[in-house]
Amino acid sequence: xxxxxxxxxxxxxxxxxxxxxxxxxxxxxxxxxxxxxxxxxxxxxxxxxxxxxxxxxxxxxxxxxxxxxxxxxxxxxxxxxxxxxxxxxxxxxxxxxxxxxxxxxxxxxxxxxxxxxxxxxxxxxxxxxxxxxxxxxxxxxxxxxxxxxxxxxxxxxxxxxxxxxxxxx
Numbered sequence: 706x707x708x709x710x711x712x713x714x715x716x717x718x719x720x721x722x723x724x725x726x727x728x729x730x731x732x733x734x735x736x737x738x739x740x741x742x743x744x745x746x747x748x749x750x751x752x753x754x755x756x757x758x759x760x761x762x763x764x765x766x767x768x769x770x771x772x773x774x775x776x777x778x779x780x781x782x783x784x785x786x787x788x789x790x791x792x793x794x795x796x797x798x799x800x801x802x803x804x805x806x807x808x809x810x811x812x813x814x815x816x817x818x819x820x821x822x823x824x825x826x827x828x829x830x831x832x833x834x835x836x837x838x839x840x841x842x843x844x845x846x847x848x849x850x851x852x853x854x855x856x857x858x859x860x861x862x863x864x865x866x867x868x869x870x871x872x873x874x
Contacts, residue, residue: 710829710849714806718771718794726770737773738840738872739766746846746866748781750819757782758864764793766873777809777828779864784816787850789828797836805832805844813850822858826850832868840872 722731742762747754760779767773772792779787789811797803806829813826827850834844846868851861 708829708851708853710806710831711808711827711853713831714792714794714808714829717806718792721771721794721796730770732770732772735768737764737766737768738874740764740842740870740872742842742868742870744846744866744868746864748818749863749865751860755783756818758866760864760866760868764870775807775809777811781816781818783818785818786814786816787811787826787828789826791828801835801837803832803834803836803842803844805834806830807832807848819860819862820858821850821852821860821862823852823856825852825855826862827853830864834868840874842868842870844868844870 744760748756748758758779758781762775762777765774771794775793776790789809791809793807795805808829810827812824813821828848830848832844832846834842836842846866849861849863852859
């Protein structure tokens with residue numbers, strides 16, 4: 706994946722910001738539902754599924770332009786952990802479907818899992834799902850983690866997950 710999701714996040718969110726947010730302030734503060742998201746899925750390293758991961762994320766109660774800040778923590782069954790903070794970009798459609806892109810730098814602590822080359826690991830990905838009338842969301846998420854070539858060793862790690870999010874209001 707090597708940066709594909711990060712590039713997609715940048716292009717889509719900056720285009721949205723220019724078209725829909727800059728007339729009133731490109732990064733204007735606006736309310737947004739805070740959410741707790743829980744997901745579980747499989748980790749993939751060098752084209753092989755190697756284990757399981759659980760991931761919890763808190764999405765803050767506001768947006769800055771098109772961006773909602775979030776804090777995430779994941780742990781694998783091999784004892785690896787990742788803690789990060791970054792942005793989400795979400796587009797909901799009238800049908801209830803939604804797409805969400807995320808880009809979050811964080812700290813990776815290796816357990817018995819793969820060596821990703823550096824403690825700073827950037828996590829970027831896409832989620833597709835359905836938003837229910839009560840505000841809850843159910844989606845499938847796929848993301849990539851790597852150190853963005855900060856170090857020569859940069860194999861990357863992918864995660865395929867099912868995520869459930871509930872609003873806190």
